Amino acid sequence: MMSLAPMSTSEAYEAGAIDIAYSGWRPQEPLATYAPLAGDIDTDVVVIGAGLAGASLTLHLAERGVRAVTLEARQPGNGASGRNAGHVQTFLDDLEPLRAWGDRATRFVDFFIEHRNIVFDLCAKYGIDGDAAKCGMVEAALRPQRALERKAAQWKAYGYDVDVVGTPELRALLGTEHYRYGLHWREGGRVNPFLFTNGMVSAAVRMGARVYGDSPVLACTREGQRWRVRTAAGSVLTQRVVICTNGHAGNPFFPDLARTQYPLVACAMATRPLPAHVLDAINPSRAAVTQFPTGLYPMVIDGRNRLITATIPHPGRAHEAQAYFSYFLQHLHRAHPQTRDANIEMEAYWTGITANSSSVYHADFPKLYRVEDGVLALMNLGTWGNVMGPLLGMSLAHALASNRTDACVLPVEKPERVRVPRLFEFKTRHLMIPAARIIDRLNLA
Ligand SMILES: Cc1cc2nc3c(=O)[nH]c(=O)nc-3n(C[C@H](O)[C@H](O)[C@H](O)COP(=O)(O)OP(=O)(O)OC[C@H]3O[C@@H](n4cnc5c(N)ncnc54)[C@H](O)[C@@H]3O)c2cc1C
Structure with missing residues (x-):
């Protein structure tokens, strides 16, 4: 052997x-x-x-x-x-690729919509203590985005509770005026997977x-x-x-x-539990958050009051926990300047593999x-x-x-x-994520 x-x-x-x-x-x-x-x-x-x-x-x-x-x-x-990363996303980002499925596309979307709360439903039905919370999701952007507006209209038509929001609503949701535009999904939330x-x-x-x-x-x-x-x-x-x-x-x-498949390594990290006033500065609504369009630092707050985020590591450097935690902290400090003096420490860092069927x-x-x-x-x-x-x-x-x-x-x-199985990884790790980090740093998105 x-x-x-x-x-x-x-x-x-x-x-x-x-x-x-x-x-x-x-x-x-x-x-x-x-x-x-x-x-x-x-x-x-x-x-x-x-x-x-x-x-x-x-x-x-x-x-x-x-x-x-x-x-x-x-x-x-x-x-x-x-x-x-613990996000429970109850909508689909893009229905266009489903066109190739013909009639089955409608069946799939109907089924998805009907059972979109399956995580919460199974936890309730079987008494699963999965720290699941229907805390909703915010997609936050620095400026108006037609793609988000179209997405909200599409899913509203399907009966979803989602709204386009501007600075005042985002300030109430995320405790910052950093973001000017976004979607507030009063659907979905988080789970301990x-x-x-x-x-x-x-x-x-x-x-x-x-x-x-x-x-x-x-x-x-x-x-x-x-x-x-x-x-x-x-x-x-x-x-x-x-x-x-x-x-x-x-x-x-x-x-x-x-x-x-196109495999891609991703890393995730959790902070130590944070006091309520720090969490209030970062996310008073406690909704799950993603940044649009970069998606760089998705964030949930779990039942232990920790921030949990994920990103894609540099090629060959997936073990450099401190580097990715520093990026995250810098992002937090830019988006929520009140956190600059807060003591936010890393409790855990890990990696996992996603297996994707498309390089897009x-x-x-x-x-x-x-x-x-x-x-x-x-x-x-x-x-x-x-x-x-x-x-x-x-x-x-x-x-x-x-x-x-x-x-x-x-x-x-x-x-x-x-x-070329490595195509997605190459594009993402070598090109898209490094570019997204620069865009995020310079507030260009
Ligand atoms: C860092 C990161 C962040 C992510 N964030 C999110 C998110 O926020 N929201 C979301 O919805 N999704 C997210 N995902 C994706 C999500 O985690 C995956 O889509 C999902 O977990 C895949 O589930 P699975 O059951 O197909 O595979 P897995 O969970 O990988 O399970 C496969 C299992 O097969 C077992 N196995 C393998 N080979 C054998 C064998 N020979 N014999 C027996 N068993 C075997 C493995 O041990 C493993 O337990 C993320 C993924 C990563 C890595």
Whole structure:
């Protein structure tokens, strides 16, 4: 067997694989852990990967009484789902790319709108303590933006509670006159994605799903009409397999799936808990915030009164926590000059990988691939996983329960290799983000 050299810490940051203990979302208190698979068992559906997609799929299969076994390489929430920025965005940025889906586009958008509160609904239904809050979202800009105006009109027509706002409203929402224009979505908000993912897994287990941790899948081979999914110490014989591994890189089974995506490393950080007067200076409304059009420092305030933000690290420098925290502080001081004397310290810094289906940010939509007869992959959730993961996991579970894969709101596609997988990363890390930082520094956006 090939033995791999251990990753250095900087390599692990760069690969988005730094120990999940570094994630600011992981609580201090011990959580339920899942034992490895041992021995040979059988089931109807094997789910590979327990992130937001796999956890929701498992939960909704269990809800429908379908026998499901979930195999997770580490523990639930170990991937991007335990490492993200916590935004629950209940609208889509751009519907244009959906045109290619024909009639299915309307079905998808209707489904998305109907279930846009799925994060909050699942937390309420299953008593998941995911620190989820419907605190709304603000997209803040330095000057009027036609694209935001059009977006507000479009989603208002769909019945969304969103308004174009100017300086006085933004001052009330964000405690600053730095921004002159924006959208106030009284929809969506924040969640602790690690706790939410784990909460879905626990609920699924309570309803009969079998979940195994520390069980990386090593092989997936056909056995008659069924599939045998193997781990180091056991195997599962199953009718169907659904791969929910996000970035598939490094997986020995169906390795071509790794070529369907544009991976991008992102970093995130949390401050230590801040006193109310500092938070009031930064964000009296406590809404989730993004800057338009750069999206440089998305920000949520969590239940522990911490600021949590994310950005894209410089090429090869994902481990330089202090550098990105300094950028963030400089941004805060520019946008909220009252914070210059505040003691704002970093509590946690971590990285993760997003797997995107497009090299164009707003054209990025999740994919449902038919890999082989009986094998599907729900992946490439991009930067929308907090809502898309639970939503699409539910849709696919309902489709599988009724034996009609095409009933899923996503089109079932053939995996297509992308020509230059590193293209998105190159554009983003080398060009767009450095430019956005300069634009932000000079207030040019
Ligand atoms: C820094 C950052 C910020 C982000 N911010 C946001 C945000 O604010 N809002 C938002 O909606 N989205 C955000 N995202 C995106 C979101 O986190 C992802 O879209 C989502 O988590 C993907 O979920 P997933 O279930 O597809 O994958 P993952 O969470 O990555 O889960 C895949 C799982 O598969 C497991 N696995 C892999 N290989 C194997 C194997 N061989 N056998 C068994 N298991 C395996 C992994 O261990 C992992 O647990 C962000 C992402 C990052 C990295």
